[in-house]
Amino acid sequence: METALDALLAPSGTGLRADARRNVERLVAAARAALDEVGLDVTTRDVARRAGVGLGTLYRRLPSLDALLAAILADTIDEMTELAVRARGADDAWTGFAAFAEDFVQLRASSCGLHAALGGGGGPEVEPRVERLREAVRELVRHVQASGAIRPDVDSQDVAFVLATAIPPDHTLGMAARPDQWRRNLAIVLDGLRAQA
Amino acid sequence: METALDALLAPSGTGLRADARRNVERLVAAARAALDEVGLDVTTRDVARRAGVGLGTLYRRLPSLDALLAAILADTIDEMTELAVRARGADDAWTGFAAFAEDFVQLRASSCGLHAALGGGGGPEVEPRVERLREAVRELVRHVQASGAIRPDVDSQDVAFVLATAIPPDHTLGMAARPDQWRRNLAIVLDGLRAQA
Amino acid sequence: METALDALLAPSGTGLRADARRNVERLVAAARAALDEVGLDVTTRDVARRAGVGLGTLYRRLPSLDALLAAILADTIDEMTELAVRARGADDAWTGFAAFAEDFVQLRASSCGLHAALGGGGGPEVEPRVERLREAVRELVRHVQASGAIRPDVDSQDVAFVLATAIPPDHTLGMAARPDQWRRNLAIVLDGLRAQA
Amino acid sequence: METALDALLAPSGTGLRADARRNVERLVAAARAALDEVGLDVTTRDVARRAGVGLGTLYRRLPSLDALLAAILADTIDEMTELAVRARGADDAWTGFAAFAEDFVQLRASSCGLHAALGGGGGPEVEPRVERLREAVRELVRHVQASGAIRPDVDSQDVAFVLATAIPPDHTLGMAARPDQWRRNLAIVLDGLRAQA
DNA sequence: TATGAATGAGTTTTCATTCAT
DNA sequence: TATGAATGAAAACTCATTCAT
Numbered sequence: 001m002e003t004a005l006d007a008l009l010a011p012s013g014t015g016l017r018a019d020a021r022r023n024v025e026r027l028v029a030a031a032r033a034a035l036d037e038v039g040l041d042v043t044t045r046d047v048a049r050r051a052g053v054g055l056g057t058l059y060r061r062l063p064s065l066d067a068l069l070a071a072i073l074a075d076t077i078d079e080m081t082e083l084a085v086r087a088r089g090a091d092d093a094w095t096g097f098a099a100f101a102e103d104f105v106q107l108r109a110s111s112c113g114l115h116a117a118l119g120g121g122g123g124p125e126v127e128p129r130v131e132r133l134r135e136a137v138r139e140l141v142r143h144v145q146a147s148g149a150i151r152p153d154v155d156s157q158d159v160a161f162v163l164a165t166a167i168p169p170d171h172t173l174g175m176a177a178r179p180d181q182w183r184r185n186l187a188i189v190l191d192g193l194r195a196q197a
Numbered sequence: 198m199e200t201a202l203d204a205l206l207a208p209s210g211t212g213l214r215a216d217a218r219r220n221v222e223r224l225v226a227a228a229r230a231a232l233d234e235v236g237l238d239v240t241t242r243d244v245a246r247r248a249g250v251g252l253g254t255l256y257r258r259l260p261s262l263d264a265l266l267a268a269i270l271a272d273t274i275d276e277m278t279e280l281a282v283r284a285r286g287a288d289d290a291w292t293g294f295a296a297f298a299e300d301f302v303q304l305r306a307s308s309c310g311l312h313a314a315l316g317g318g319g320g321p322e323v324e325p326r327v328e329r330l331r332e333a334v335r336e337l338v339r340h341v342q343a344s345g346a347i348r349p350d351v352d353s354q355d356v357a358f359v360l361a362t363a364i365p366p367d368h369t370l371g372m373a374a375r376p377d378q379w380r381r382n383l384a385i386v387l388d389g390l391r392a393q394a
Numbered sequence: 395m396e397t398a399l400d401a402l403l404a405p406s407g408t409g410l411r412a413d414a415r416r417n418v419e420r421l422v423a424a425a426r427a428a429l430d431e432v433g434l435d436v437t438t439r440d441v442a443r444r445a446g447v448g449l450g451t452l453y454r455r456l457p458s459l460d461a462l463l464a465a466i467l468a469d470t471i472d473e474m475t476e477l478a479v480r481a482r483g484a485d486d487a488w489t490g491f492a493a494f495a496e497d498f499v500q501l502r503a504s505s506c507g508l509h510a511a512l513g514g515g516g517g518p519e520v521e522p523r524v525e526r527l528r529e530a531v532r533e534l535v536r537h538v539q540a541s542g543a544i545r546p547d548v549d550s551q552d553v554a555f556v557l558a559t560a561i562p563p564d565h566t567l568g569m570a571a572r573p574d575q576w577r578r579n580l581a582i583v584l585d586g587l588r589a590q591a
Numbered sequence: 592m593e594t595a596l597d598a599l600l601a602p603s604g605t606g607l608r609a610d611a612r613r614n615v616e617r618l619v620a621a622a623r624a625a626l627d628e629v630g631l632d633v634t635t636r637d638v639a640r641r642a643g644v645g646l647g648t649l650y651r652r653l654p655s656l657d658a659l660l661a662a663i664l665a666d667t668i669d670e671m672t673e674l675a676v677r678a679r680g681a682d683d684a685w686t687g688f689a690a691f692a693e694d695f696v697q698l699r700a701s702s703c704g705l706h707a708a709l710g711g712g713g714g715p716e717v718e719p720r721v722e723r724l725r726e727a728v729r730e731l732v733r734h735v736q737a738s739g740a741i742r743p744d745v746d747s748q749d750v751a752f753v754l755a756t757a758i759p760p761d762h763t764l765g766m767a768a769r770p771d772q773w774r775r776n777l778a779i780v781l782d783g784l785r786a787q788a
Numbered sequence: 789t790a791t792g793a794a795t796g797a798g799t800t801t802t803c804a805t806t807c808a809t
Numbered sequence: 810t811a812t813g814a815a816t817g818a819a820a821a822c823t824c825a826t827t828c829a830t
Binding site for chain 2: 041115118119127130131133134137154157158160161162164165166167168169170171172173174175177178181184185187188189190191192193
Binding site: 608610611614644647651652 | 812813814815816817
């Protein structure tokens, strides 16, 4: 499947010289890192500096920084959708669901930018992808619930909202998150979702 | 107890004309709403527009928008601390804890701005208050755990991070949150925190 | 002669109540003081505060603060002109000239605002008055020179420029001006202007 | 000696592109002109317009307009100090002093901005330099007075204040200064300072 | 009438985007 | 082609002036 990034970079991506291709890759990596660390209000200068290229190079390869961020978010959402679809094929329904939840979190689902994108502020690029993800999560939850592993009194929307907030921030109440804080958080949430044995 | 907002507005708040008082109240309400919806990087123009006043009015009453936001956040944090302290006095430890969690969520604990403030971006006004809240939550969790109501394998930091993320956004995956979505979310999380019967 | 201030205040000055008249006088005095201490960029709020009245009162009595400052400057210039004219009637030409120079300085001729006004930035209100002052100074210098008291190699323009800069600032090179610094300054300048005995 | 301007522009001044260097020079020249004509409260927009560059260019090269103005004033003051020190080495004390006075004036000592800076409104950058200048002038005057060339009844403070005001404005009383007006002014003042032969 | 609250144009500064080198 | 210099729209904040109380 063509990714949003492919589509974004296609115009200049066909017969790209080696150094040019390297610059594009650096820019994408720098934008991902900046998105995680700084959030959506990262500056173009910051991304260019992280990539080790000039501002002009950024604009030669990309229509705008916002377009790049949107493409990154879009692809992350597509990846989540793919995970949700695959999770339905797991031998054990609950194990598959729990693995999906872990992957979802590891995709840094609640990174500042993605959180906003999932919440509806993603623009025309991400909107349809969010819808596909919603349907995939809905199907997954139906599937797992049919197996009796998820409490019957929660629905796919509950699961979506619980997962949407399941990733802890780096700091809260002045405490730094442990490296495995997200896993501890998720364990609690999954325990709350699981049907009583 | 004098609140941070009282302290901020005190200089001009004593013998205020009716229209002036109304504008101050509108500004505070507008800033609260903007904090929830937009977060800490809301603009002065946005707050003034929401309040239905001019830019100058905002600055007549307030040293700066940041000062107002900090005062609002500080008071919200103080309120949370107060709730945590009171929760320890409940007859049933778990009931008291669950009530605290509900109140915490209803204070819109995960509003964009408060989220950042609790995460450490609150400035000198809120920092010490965050510490007091952390201690109050720690004490509350110790108390509830001593009663055996919370799973023994979670600690106060886990609780803090779980609560910090317990409030669902207005929208996710293109779905609007139901009016009671926060309560449904919380029920799942609390179930995950509660010790097995 | 009707002064610029009279003209400015005439519309509201006819049948003014005692308290209203007192407020006008206070405003004029406050503006004079502020002009001396702060200069032309004094604020309306400052003048109103010094006068002990509200901002509304200032605007009820005056078209604008700038108009008041211009009127004050205009009257000061007129007063200088009057002094120059009278100086020509002195028994001793040099004594009359020196006395004029002292009065000129004591009118705080180089106060920030007046300096600018004399230099040409005074607007349509002061321009013609500056011309009258120039002619009066020119006549005075011709008169004194005819008596042989002023060096023959200086002309009225030289005198004007020397006097325009003859008033020392409050501070220079980190030193505070003595109370009689202006008199010491002037003595040196006058010595330079006087014909050798 | 490294000047304050060098220090200010050093970070970006080393390997500057031709157009960038030209813009920096234009900005410095524009700021100098604006300081002379308008004074310390010149606007960034005015300086940028005079330099023929955009607002952003000003901020790319400079931390702030105030920093540039302070550096310009600081360097001018340092130059004056240097002149005062050198003047003490002249063969003839009075000739050296008169030459210093001419140079002092040619440095546009009474330009609106420098006037304010010497008067104490220069900020932390210029304050210590003003003190050095004061000491240099004091030493120079002592030296010249020891030679008997300056009237014994004036002291270094008198000289400072006289020189501080010795430069005529471009216009006064509606008359434009002649090109050599400053020299005519200074001649009168020096005559007033010189001891009788 | 007197007050000072409200307004918004203007100022400093930042940053996405374009363009000369 | 890559660079970073230049631009100007946008944001916080001030202050002259108007207007409700």
